Amino acid sequence: MKNRLTIAIQKKGRLFDQSTDLIKKSGINFSTKGDNLLAKSNNLPIDILFVRSDDIPSLVSNGDADLAIVGENVLIEKSLFKRTYIEKIIDLGFSKCRLSFAAPKNNKIKNFNNMKIATSYPNTVKKYLKDNNINASVTNIHGSVELTPYIGMSDIICDLVSSGATLEANNLKEIEVILQSQAVLIKNKNLTKNKEKIADKVISRIQGVVNAIESKYVMLNVDASKVKEICKLLPGSESPTIIPLEDSKKVAIHALCQEPIFWETMEKLKAKGASSILVMPVEKILN
Ligand code: ATP
Numbered sequence: 001m002k003n004r005l006t007i008a009i010q011k012k013g014r015l016f017d018q019s020t021d022l023i024k025k026s027g028i029n030f031s032t033k034g035d036n037l038l039a040k041s042n043n044l045p046i047d048i049l050f051v052r053s054d055d056i057p058s059l060v061s062n063g064d065a066d067l068a069i070v071g072e073n074v075l076i077e078k079s080l081f082k083r084t085y086i087e088k089i090i091d092l093g094f095s096k097c098r099l100s101f102a103a104p105k106n107n108k109i110k111n112f113n114n115m116k117i118a119t120s121y122p123n124t125v126k127k128y129l130k131d132n133n134i135n136a137s138v139t140n141i142h143g144s145v146e147l148t149p150y151i152g153m154s155d156i157i158c159d160l161v162s163s164g165a166t167l168e169a170n171n172l173k174e175i176e177v178i179l180q181s182q183a184v185l186i187k188n189k190n191l192t193k194n195k196e197k198i199a200d201k202v203i204s205r206i207q208g209v210v211n212a213i214e215s216k217y218v219m220l221n222v223d224a225s226k227v228k229e230i231c232k233l234l235p236g237s238e239s240p241t242i243i244p245l246e247d248s249k250k251v252a253i254h255a256l257c258q259e260p261i262f263w264e265t266m267e268k269l270k271a272k273g274a275s276s277i278l279v280m281p282v283e284k285i286l287n
Helices: 016-025 055-059 070-078 122-131 144-150 165-169 193-212 225-231 264-272
Strands: 006-012 037-038 047-052 067-071 085-092 097-104 114-119 138-139 155-159 172-181 183-188 216-223 241-244 250-257 275-281
Touching: 006 016, 006 055, 006 193, 016 114, 016 193, 037 097, 037 241, 047 055, 055 067, 055 085, 055 183, 055 225, 067 193, 070 085, 070 172, 070 183, 085 193, 097 183, 114 122, 114 144, 122 138, 122 172, 155 172, 155 193, 165 172, 183 193, 183 250, 216 225, 225 264
Parallel strands: 006 047, 006 067, 114 138, 114 155
Antiparallel strands: 037 047, 067 183, 085 183, 097 155, 097 172, 216 250, 216 275, 241 250
């Protein structure tokens, strides 16, 4: 695999679908068969490794994988208290969640001193306790963390939350967020020149797909005298194109907006005299 770049992604779980989708949208063609743990791209010198999320930081740090997609929570947990050779490259904007303390709803907690805390993220929790001068004990458990307060194993838990529905279903309340997380693209810091070249191409394509997600192409017509006012309302657009129309008083404005366009923005554009306002999705951007 010396001259082929390896990209590690989660083999199954919450990150799998969006990771494979992102890689495919970046023009890296590969097919997966059944439980195969390795897929070879047929159009680029790239291999995809399907592994457990927990193993991804050490695979990248040791150079067994060159790039990877992983939750930032896992990256932080596995990188604390040791030297790693990992560089975070891009915030990918999906799998957003937070690591939070939570306790049974009837438990009136004043502070965390002398508490028993159960978590799958012991390093992150220990760092938080140390930074905040809290004296508490931490128990590492890999799953069913929400159960631990009810069997006497813990007073409070520290676990990942996205909607809060799992906490609610277990009669737990969120007390404090200690980390915000999302999927990130990471890279080994010591790639060979050859691999660095392939990695640069992949990174720029992935960045292009990520940029496009929030971007919209906006087209509208307006009175030529209103161009400046209208352009000020277009979020994240660099230099819109102004095209004359048959009606000589009017122009068309076309702009790439690298920020979301909400209904409120469209309503403001309309109020300033814009008409035929079209907002279209953008698939890829190469800056
Ligand atoms: P492994 O691949 O090692 O089995 P896992 O059991 O943690 O990992 P998932 O439950 O699929 O796998 O979670 C993968 C990642 O998804 C988490 O590390 C986190 O970054 C993200 N995530 C987003 N929302 C949540 C949530 N509500 N609960 C757990 N993880 C979440």
